[in-house]
Amino acid sequence: MSVKLGVPSKGRLMEKTFDWFGERGISLSRSGSDREYAGKVEGIAGVELVLLSAGEIPRELAAGRIHLGVTGTDLVREKLGQWEQRVEPLAELGFGHADLILAVPNAWVDVNSLDDLDAAAAAFRQTHKFRLRIATKYHRLVREFLRDHGVADYQLVDSQGATEGTVKNETAEAVADITSTGDTLRANHLKILSDATILKSQATLFRSRMAAANDSERAVIKEMSRTLGLI
């Protein structure tokens, strides 16, 4: 048996993860064609590369099907209840930075903070006879944040992509999504509430607390941590 390392299977996260390991003496690469989800590890023995969707890595770690995995902290916190008991962050990788924020239309000139949103949500319900809709894929994190900040008069609507478009499409009045450069928010005429940064995320290497590891696998994880300069 070997230590299974889960890495995002495409895009910026995959490339930067490969670079991060490569700079530290462990070479990760995709084998075969661009479309084949198989990988190769050089520079350490006993490690198998598992290429997965970034969104699935938290679940695979929690189920113990991979020992180590790279994904965004936002995805781990959203997808895993009591995440600290199921995974341990080993290293923040310094890329994939994104903030989970709440945003409303620029045209809502009186709404700039959570207090303003709370007032606007109550007024919205009075006028429209339904609760203000916030589009997001981060249901757990948004609910917890709004509960902790005393905002209750809203409903979440699920949006798994192109979330900033929901306001223009009139399926939501506000959005909770990640932002990096802010370009997508600006292009969709949305503004971030001043006190509504729900989470600051970046790509992180996690260890599963659920994956069974025999002595030799534990030794490989230790050697890898040493090679990567984590211990």
Ligand SMILES: Nc1ncnc2c1ncn2[C@@H]1O[C@H](COP(=O)(O)OP(=O)(O)OP(=O)(O)O)[C@@H](O)[C@H]1O
């Ligand atoms: N514009 C961005 N800038 C920086 N990081 C981003 C950006 N968009 C997403 N991320 C981060 O990248 C990670 C993966 O997001 P992404 O939506 O690509 O994964 P995914 O849902 O697994 O994708 P897919 O299902 O299409 O494979 C998340 O942790 C997220 O915070």
Ligand SMILES: O=P(O)(O)OC[C@H]1O[C@H](OP(=O)(O)OP(=O)(O)O)[C@H](O)[C@@H]1O
């Ligand atoms: O602040 P910015 O730099 O503009 O980046 C933010 C955008 O990036 C992500 O979308 P992604 O490209 O992953 O597509 P998605 O709509 O499918 O989530 C996120 O959902 C935002 O829409």
